[in-house]
Amino acid sequence: MTEIPPDHPRYASLMARERLVEGLRKGWVAEAGLTAHGRGEAFDYLLGETTTPPAQEAIRAAAALLLKAERPAFSLNGNVVALARQEMADLLRVLNRERLKLGKLEAKAEVCLFHRTEARIDKLVLAMAEVEVPALGRNPDATIPGLNHARALCDSRGIEAADVILVPLEDGDRALALREMGKQVITIDLNSLSRTAKTAHITIVDELTRCVPKIKEEVKELAKEGDKTIEKVVDGWDNEKNLKAVIDFLTSRLKALSS
Amino acid sequence: MTEIPPDHPRYASLMARERLVEGLRKGWVAEAGLTAHGRGEAFDYLLGETTTPPAQEAIRAAAALLLKAERPAFSLNGNVVALARQEMADLLRVLNRERLKLGKLEAKAEVCLFHRTEARIDKLVLAMAEVEVPALGRNPDATIPGLNHARALCDSRGIEAADVILVPLEDGDRALALREMGKQVITIDLNSLSRTAKTAHITIVDELTRCVPKIKEEVKELAKEGDKTIEKVVDGWDNEKNLKAVIDFLTSRLKALSS
Numbered sequence: 008m009t010e011i012p013p014d015h016p017r018y019a020s021l022m023a024r025e026r027l028v029e030g031l032r033k034g035w036v037a038e039a040g041l042t043a044h045g046r047g048e049a050f051d052y053l054l055g056e057t058t059t060p061p062a063q064e065a066i067r068a069a070a071a072l073l074l075k076a077e078r079p080a081f082s083l084n085g086n087v088v089a090l091a092r093q094e095m096a097d098l099l100r101v102l103n104r105e106r107l108k109l110g111k112l113e114a115k116a117e118v119c120l121f122h123r124t125e126a127r128i129d130k131l132v133l134a135m136a137e138v139e140v141p142a143l144g145r146n147p148d149a150t151i152p153g154l155n156h157a158r159a160l161c162d163s164r165g166i167e168a169a170d171v172i173l174v175p176l177e178d179g180d181r182a183l184a185l186r187e188m189g190k191q192v193i194t195i196d197l198n199s200l201s202r203t204a205k206t207a208h209i210t211i212v213d214e215l216t217r218c219v220p221k222i223k224e225e226v227k228e229l230a231k232e233g234d235k236t237i238e239k240v241v242d243g244w245d246n247e248k249n250l251k252a253v254i255d256f257l258t259s260r261l262k263a264l265s266s
Numbered sequence: 267m268t269e270i271p272p273d274h275p276r277y278a279s280l281m282a283r284e285r286l287v288e289g290l291r292k293g294w295v296a297e298a299g300l301t302a303h304g305r306g307e308a309f310d311y312l313l314g315e316t317t318t319p320p321a322q323e324a325i326r327a328a329a330a331l332l333l334k335a336e337r338p339a340f341s342l343n344g345n346v347v348a349l350a351r352q353e354m355a356d357l358l359r360v361l362n363r364e365r366l367k368l369g370k371l372e373a374k375a376e377v378c379l380f381h382r383t384e385a386r387i388d389k390l391v392l393a394m395a396e397v398e399v400p401a402l403g404r405n406p407d408a409t410i411p412g413l414n415h416a417r418a419l420c421d422s423r424g425i426e427a428a429d430v431i432l433v434p435l436e437d438g439d440r441a442l443a444l445r446e447m448g449k450q451v452i453t454i455d456l457n458s459l460s461r462t463a464k465t466a467h468i469t470i471v472d473e474l475t476r477c478v479p480k481i482k483e484e485v486k487e488l489a490k491e492g493d494k495t496i497e498k499v500v501d502g503w504d505n506e507k508n509l510k511a512v513i514d515f516l517t518s519r520l521k522a523l524s525s
Contacts, residue, residue: 024298024301027301028297028301031297032297038287038290038291038300039283039287041297041301041304042283042287042300042304043304044304045300045301045306045308046305046308047304048308049305049307049308049457052305052457198308198311200311200523200524251524254520255524257520258517258524261513261517261520262513265459265509265510265517
């Protein structure tokens with residue numbers, strides 16, 4: 008890895024890019040994943056590389072929905088694993104601990120790829136095993152209707168069975184196909200104008216490694232506050248309004264930057 | 267290459283991405299070049315993937331300065347060659363034909379890399395030879411002050427000797443170092459807020475393959491119009507004002523997209 012001094016003003020962003028490049032070399036990430044990451048970087052740059060107030064609200068809503076769900080699942084692709092496998096593992100563990108206390112089923116993790124190859128699936132399942140997450144994805148026995156064959160494959164115990172899916176950095180077609188299966192979709196996407204952002208029930212417009220630990224904190228917080236608060240947060244959620252607030256934030260940032 | 271139907275609404279953008287991925291496989295492009303391209307894609311998406319009116323003005327100013335210069339040079343990196351070697355070759359040929367008619371020295375092309383390796387330089391010089399451009403860069407005998415060793419290397423007949431440099435898709439440090447050498451810097455950069463954009467004398471905020479043929483057309487046009495017009499266009503140029511117009515364009519696009 009290139010050495011980046013920790014006091015560099017854009018340390019977090021540069022480290023994230025290094026993790027992606029490493030991910031490409033290890034065969035976790037597809038080349039198209041690198042350009043997708045670059046697009047994210049540009050939007051994050053415009054946001055000021057910070058969790059905005061509307062993103063913080065979306066994070067809380069996501070935590071509430073993950074606690075409320077009957078059968079939640081995390082859908083993991085190469086970029087997600089390369090950037091934030093540890094953060095995703097930590098979130099999953101805390102979520103499952105709190106869900107267990109509430110007498111609920113465990114949330115599942117599943118590796119699910121846009122550019123699916125069995126070799127890449129194997130590597131990513133292994134990468135998750137290294138952070139002690141038993142991820143599904145190797146033996147798909149179900150399909151997501153409306154997607155072409157390789158992209159449609161999923162596991163009947165994971166994505167197919169889920170009522171709520173956390174799919175960070177996801178493509179618009181799959182987000183829509185999951186929604187059309189009747190699932191509630193939570194996404195993390197730096198492009199507030201993307202189809203994924205518009206399709207999801209909860210869109211967190213924030214950088215992955217920055218927001219996942221915050222979802223974990225909100226899960227702990229909401230578990231303490233209890234069912235009534237969880238219900239209230241889920242019921243009060245308005246994704247369209249939140250996306251508008253993000254775009255207003257962006258517009259004022261651009262104005263400030265140009266003056 | 268992935269097949270993309272020519273009637274796809276984002277055909278040009280998707281083809282450009284494919285060229286970059288091919289460039290990575292051929293060893294022309296560094297991995298960091300892919301994320302940089304992704305950042306450009308995001309900004310181009312916000313621009314509406316179109317040459318804006320202020321970009322068109324910057325294109326005309328760039329053409330005028332390339333005609334007026336004593337010794338212009340093009341600085342080419344891996345992304346530029348992968349995306350637009352043919353377009354750059356065509357521009358160079360038309361520029362040199364018009365400069366010859368005006369009794370002026372030829373513009374030079376030089377391969378100059380951020381992540382320099384001799385193997386990559388060789389491949390890129392060869393790639394330019396395939397489009398009949400004799401590019402410098404293999405035998406650097408000069409340096410750009412203020413940059414670390416590998417990044418500073420250049421040719422005394424090319425970049426060092428130049429009074430005007432066209433450096434598309436360039437990093438802020440190098441743009442600044444060239445400016446501090448007393449050169450006039452023309453850049454092409456989709457991020458209107460970047461250090462490169464702010465450092466250059468003329469910043470064309472446009473996508474490379476879309477704007478280079480337009481620079482060529484303006485070169486032809488201005489050569490016809492003659493010295494007085496060329497002088498007037500160069501003298502009347504205000505880069506700061508133009509960047510402000512680009513950001514105003516972006517801001518209104520964002521507003522329109524969110525409503």
